[in-house]
Each structure stands twice: as C-alpha cells, then as structure tokens.
Amino acid sequence: MPTQLETAMDTMIRTFHLYSSKEGDRFKLSKGELKLLLQQELMEFLSCQKDPQLVDKIMQDLDANKDNKVDFNEFVVMVAALTVACNDYFVEQLKKKGN
Secondary structure (H helix, E strand, O other), rough: OOHHEEEHHHHHHHHHHHOOOOOOOOOOOOOHOOOOOOOOHHHHHHOOOOOHHHHHHHHHHHHHOOOOOOOHHHHHHHHHHHHHHHHHHHHHHHHHHHH
C-alpha cells in the first residue's frame, strides 16, 4: 500500500499527463491545456484571482526554456511554489491563533 506522499506524487504525475495528452506534444502542456488544468484542478486558487492575464503570466513564469509549453519539471515548480505559499498561510494562521 503506497504512503500518502507516494499517492500525492502519483496524483501529480497522472494529473499532468491527463491534461498534457489532450493536444500536440503529449509530454508538455500547451497554454490551452495549462488553462484547463488550472480551471479544473486549482479552481479555488483561480477564483480568488481577478487578473484576466493570469494564465498568460503563469505560462511566462513557468516556461523556463521559452518553448511556449510547460513540461513536467516546470509544472512541478508551479505546484511546489503554490504548496509553499499555502503552507506559509497555514503557519501564519496558526501563529495568530497561538498569540
């Protein structure tokens, strides 16, 4: 039986490939695939954002090699950054409750 962390890693891999296989290069997310992934998998995050250019900005930030696609490594950077931000928020909330 896999551990929670192994399950989380498996979920990240499967989620990436679920969206990356919809068009073009099946190992990279196009802008459309990234937008769909964000809308369906990170809807709470997107619902708090008011910037209509958000997907374009995320794509530019993630696309380290500037090929207008997001590969798995670039995707993991996004997930890690969002996870760190969520943890920072969680820690701040715990500190406020403790004081």
